[in-house]
Amino acid sequence: MSVPEEQVGVQQLDPKLDVKPAAAGRRLHPLLDFVLRRLAIGLVTLVAASAVIFWATNALPGDVAQATLGRNANPKALASMRHELHLEEPLLTRYVDWLGGAVHGELGNPASTITQGVGPSVAELIGPALRNTLWLALITFALLVPLTVLLATISALRVGRPADYAISYSSLLLGSLPEFVLGTILILIFFTQLNLLPPLVLPTGNPLDDPEQLVLPVLTLLGVSLSFAVRQLRVGVIHALNQEYVTMARLGGIREYRVLWRYALRNSLAPAIQSFAQTALYLFGGTVIVEALYSYPGIGRELVQAVGSRDISTVQGITLVLTSAYILINIVADLAVVLVVPRLRTGGESR
Amino acid sequence: MSSATAETKVARPARPRRHRWEMLRAPEGVIGLVLLTFTVAVAVIGPIVAPHPLAQPVGPPGEPPGHGFPLGTDYLGRDVLSRVLYGGWPILWLSAVITLFTYVIGVLIGMVAALGRRLTDSVLMRFVDLLLAFPPLLLVLVLIASAGSSSTILIISIVLVLFPGLARIVRSATLEVSTAGYIEAAFARGERAPAVMWHEILPNIGPVILADLGVRFSFAIALVAGVNFLGLGESPPSANWALMVAENNVVITSNVWGVLAPAVMLMVLTVSINLLGDAYVRNRSKAR
Numbered sequence: 001m002s003v004p005e006e007q008v009g010v011q012q013l014d015p016k017l018d019v020k021p022a023a024a025g026r027r028l029h030p031l032l033d034f035v036l037r038r039l040a041i042g043l044v045t046l047v048a049a050s051a052v053i054f055w056a057t058n059a060l061p062g063d064v065a066q067a068t069l070g071r072n073a074n075p076k077a078l079a080s081m082r083h084e085l086h087l088e089e090p091l092l093t094r095y096v097d098w099l100g101g102a103v104h105g106e107l108g109n110p111a112s113t114i115t116q117g118v119g120p121s122v123a124e125l126i127g128p129a130l131r132n133t134l135w136l137a138l139i140t141f142a143l144l145v146p147l148t149v150l151l152a153t154i155s156a157l158r159v160g161r162p163a164d165y166a167i168s169y170s171s172l173l174l175g176s177l178p179e180f181v182l183g184t185i186l187i188l189i190f191f192t193q194l195n196l197l198p199p200l201v202l203p204t205g206n207p208l209d210d211p212e213q214l215v216l217p218v219l220t221l222l223g224v225s226l227s228f229a230v231r232q233l234r235v236g237v238i239h240a241l242n243q244e245y246v247t248m249a250r251l252g253g254i255r256e257y258r259v260l261w262r263y264a265l266r267n268s269l270a271p272a273i274q275s276f277a278q279t280a281l282y283l284f285g286g287t288v289i290v291e292a293l294y295s296y297p298g299i300g301r302e303l304v305q306a307v308g309s310r311d312i313s314t315v316q317g318i319t320l321v322l323t324s325a326y327i328l329i330n331i332v333a334d335l336a337v338v339l340v341v342p343r344l345r346t347g348g349e350s351r
Numbered sequence: 352m353s354s355a356t357a358e359t360k361v362a363r364p365a366r367p368r369r370h371r372w373e374m375l376r377a378p379e380g381v382i383g384l385v386l387l388t389f390t391v392a393v394a395v396i397g398p399i400v401a402p403h404p405l406a407q408p409v410g411p412p413g414e415p416p417g418h419g420f421p422l423g424t425d426y427l428g429r430d431v432l433s434r435v436l437y438g439g440w441p442i443l444w445l446s447a448v449i450t451l452f453t454y455v456i457g458v459l460i461g462m463v464a465a466l467g468r469r470l471t472d473s474v475l476m477r478f479v480d481l482l483l484a485f486p487p488l489l490l491v492l493v494l495i496a497s498a499g500s501s502s503t504i505l506i507i508s509i510v511l512v513l514f515p516g517l518a519r520i521v522r523s524a525t526l527e528v529s530t531a532g533y534i535e536a537a538f539a540r541g542e543r544a545p546a547v548m549w550h551e552i553l554p555n556i557g558p559v560i561l562a563d564l565g566v567r568f569s570f571a572i573a574l575v576a577g578v579n580f581l582g583l584g585e586s587p588p589s590a591n592w593a594l595m596v597a598e599n600n601v602v603i604t605s606n607v608w609g610v611l612a613p614a615v616m617l618m619v620l621t622v623s624i625n626l627l628g629d630a631y632v633r634n635r636s637k638a639r
Contacts, residue, residue: 045484052481057497169379176625178573180580181614184596188611192603199603285488289577303489304581307496315496319489326486 034338042331046324050102053319054095057312084109085313098316107317111309122317126299130321132206133287133298139214140221140283145276147222148229153265155230156237167230175227179289183220190216201296217294224286229279236271240264269340277333284326373634380634383626390620394439403430405437406588413602413609423606425599434590435612439620441591442579445502446571449509453567457514458560461521462548465529476522479515487512491574495583505584509574513567520563524556531555558635565628569621576617592617 065073065081081087085108086094101107105123113119155167174182191199201213240246241264249259288300295301299318306314375381403409408428409420416423422431464475482490494508528534529552537547578584579593587598592613599609 045481048481049484052485053493056493172625172629173622176569176621177618178576178580178593178621180577180593180596181617181621184600184610184614185618187603188607192607281486284486285574285577288488288492289580292581303492304583307492307581307583310496310499312496315493319493322489323485327484330484 031338035335038331038334042327046327047099049323049327050099050320051095053316053323054098055091057316058091058094081111102317102320107320108313110306110314111311122314125302125314126317126321129297129299129302132296133291133300136214136217136221136291136296136298137280137283137287140218140225141276141280143218143222144225144229144279147226148233148276148279149265149272151226151230152233152237153260155234156241157260159238168234171227171230173227174223175231177224179220179224179286180293182223183216183290183293186216186220186223199294201294213294217290217296220290220293221283221286225279225283228282229275232275232278233268233272236268236275237264239271240268243267270337273333273336273340277329277336280329281326284322375630377630377634379626380630383623383630386619386623387627390439390616390623391443393436393616394443397436397439401430401433401436403433405429405434405590413605415606416608422608422612425595425606425609426602429588431595431599431606431609431612434595435592435616438590438592438595438613439616441585441589442572442575442593442617443620445505445575446568449506449513449571449575450564450568452506452510453513453517453571454560454564456510457517458521458553460514461518462525462552464518465522465525466544466548466552475518479518482511482515485512487570488574488577491578492583495578500578500583500586505575505578509571512574513571517560517563517567521556521560524559525552528552528555562628562632562635565624565631569624569628572617572621572624 065078065085065087086097098108107122107126109121110119110125113121151167151171155164158164177185187199190197197215198213199216201217243264246259246263249263250256287298288303290296291298291300292304299322303315303318303322305311306318375384406429408424409430410418410424410428412424412426412428414420414424414428420430420432422435425431425434460475460479464472467475490512491505491508494504494511498504534547534551537551542550575584576593579591580597582594582597585591585594587594595613596610596617599606599613603610
């Protein structure tokens with residue numbers, strides 16, 4: 001990269017985002033080459049991660065059947081469960097079977113289904129829960145993005161003045177709270193004191209049917225993620241506003257909102273995508289805790305219940321799904337950054 | 352000047368003259384320090400001065416403040432004040448131990464990767480990348496699901512979550528420093544790698560590492576507290592602030608303090624650490 005970063009208005013880009021200029025004789029477009037390589041790295045990471053998940057959940061003293069059924073389980077149930085889980089086969093065989101099944105959307109059966117003989121499979125259990133969690137995440141994000149851009153821009157335009165201090169410090173304070181502490185404080189205000197909103201999501205039916213139930217979970221997630229995202233984006237916008245082209249545009253008499261929109265914000269797009277991607281990744285843990293706090297019927301609550309009852313196949317399935325999503329968000333964010341930054345898109349060649 | 356004398360005079364960069372505690376001149380630094388001292392004092396002295404035992408019911412459940420219980424009783428009729436006084440230590444020591452191990456491992460791996468051969472570097476960094484591919488809380492939950500919950504498992508799993516990010520920071524800081532003359536000079540003098548790391552590199556990447564301490568310590572607290580809140584950490588009847596918030600939710604309408612007091616203590620703890628961390632970072636960027 002011969003272009004100094006300051007001239008492009010992109011800072012702190014991950015070095016792995018460098019699209020290499022096409023080698024002589026290579027047919028592939030550098031962008032396509034980059035996309036393929038990034039996808040390949042993601043796939044390798046996912047396979048390695050799945051191996052870690054499988055190994056970590058099987059490399060314990062005692063075995064899965066014993067852990068699920070407890071110490072006083074009757075030998076017959078133990079034997080049937082060991083058979084059901086193919087525990088007599090070697091670890092590697094079971095891993096390959098499990099991964100092969102996962103590719104086809106089969107993740108085995110949870111402990112309760114195995115012991116009772118009937119019940120949903122892990123995939124059937126995950127499906128609706130995942131949908132509920134996605135809704136929660138999407139609603140949060142739909143509110144998060146515009147609010148973050150607004151607050152970060154105000155903060156960046158007023159650096160070192162009261163508005164900036166107010167936004168920066170309140171997001172520092174809000175962002176340092178553990179999710180469940182913020183959630184509990186919200187419950188105390190909106191339920192115990194004001195009696196405005198329900199503190200729980202009822203287990204029956206679709207949480208979307210009763211939007212009132214969604215307010216507190218969304219508000220909690222928004223609180224922790226907003227502060228995180230604002231602090232990240234603020235730096236990006238301040239950096240863009242300090243560029244010479246912004247000064248030149250202002251000196252040229254271009255109106256301030258146009259300077260802001262066309263020059264500063266457009267050039268903060270790459271750091272913005274990265275900070276929103278990081279916020280999304282950061283929300284993975286937050287969602288688990290928020291779902292547990294409000295007993296929201298999502299995948300996080302399923303996971304916590306499965307961990308509590310040591311239902312290993314459910315834990316494996318949910319972890320695999322969530323880890324795939326985590327890796328996917330990383331890839332999408334990388335690709336999006338490359339697409340919005342022309343310097344990266346062309347592989348550093350001047351056209 | 353002859354070249355011989357020039358060679359021996361590869362000076363280390365001058366240490367910044369600023370006083371180490373300069374960050375405490377900022378109001379946020381002072382507020383952070385006062386709040387942190389208060390919380391640590393409660394966590395350490397609390398168990399000694401607690402008026403009631405931690406596990407024994409002393410009144411009816413969910414009683415509001417009064418009748419000799421300044422913060423009322425919890426869902427089993429135990430004294431909330433006493434449990435708040437007991438409940439800081441478990442979270443504080445676990446998070447401190449986790450942060451300590453995170454630093455030892457993260458700094459070591461980061462420096463070895465930066466100074467080692469290319470193979471060592473890429474093996475260590477691919478391992479770091481793999482750990483970073485997991486959502487943080489998930490890695491902890493998977494290990495708890497398989498090995499059961501204990502302090503050891505909690506420490507190991509949270510260190511595995513926290514050290515990779517630090518190792519990356521240390522690696523790039525070390526790479527930046529290691530091109531400087533005094534590192535080459537040290538190697539040329541025949542000093543061994545561990546000595547160079549300890550005497551030359553560590554003091555010079557110190558500020559970079561310290562700037563990260565606040566974030567990492569509060570992340571450790573958030574994970575320890577989160578796992579305990581989910582009911583997957585310490586089991587009852589032991590008291591810790593996160594567990595108390597979770598278990599007293601059922602009496603939230605009759606005695607708010609069972610939930611509010613531990614929640615506020617956790618809030619004060621995490622906010623104080625973040626204020627101190629922020630004061631350090633701001634002071635450092637001003638000093639430049």
